[in-house]
Amino acid sequence: MNRDSLRLGKLEEKALKLLIQHGDSGLLQSELWRMLGVTSRDGSRVAIKLEKKGLVKRVREFANDRWTMRLVSLVKPLGLSVIKDAPCPACPYSDFCGPGGNYSPTECVLIESWLHSASQARAISQTQTHAANTA
DSSP states (O other): OOTGGGOOOHHHHHHHHHHHHTGGGOEEHHHHHHHHTOOHHHHHHHHHHHHHTTSEEEEEEEETTEEEEEEEESOOOOOGGGGTTOSGGGOTTGGGBSTTSSBOGGGOHHHHHHHHHHHHHHHHHHHHHHHHHHO
16 A cells, blocks of 8 residues: 555544544544534545545444444554664764765665664563463
8 A cells, every 4th residue: 555545534543543542442433523523424435535545444333223334443553662773863863864965865874774673672582472362
């Protein structure tokens, strides 16, 4: 999926932010429409667009004596721990990195090394957790 296909309109962005705030419980579509101040027709269009972009899931649910859809964000908020130990803040090339610069995060050896180390640490942690749970 390319960047343009993930571009959100203002209403889609507002809807996604509300769904992220409500976590794994999500919102009934009627609750979301009410919070957005839109008609069910416009709200349904927003939900379908977000679902097609892989940003939300729609789950059929019986609520208030009828079948409806619960919308749950597949986008989860991230804390700063995700970028802990990232090389970028202390990088001597940061002033020259990015669009129009001589360096690019997509081709950075420092980022690649950091991601590889983080991936190995996560794999070790998961292996230890699995071993502890099966012991």
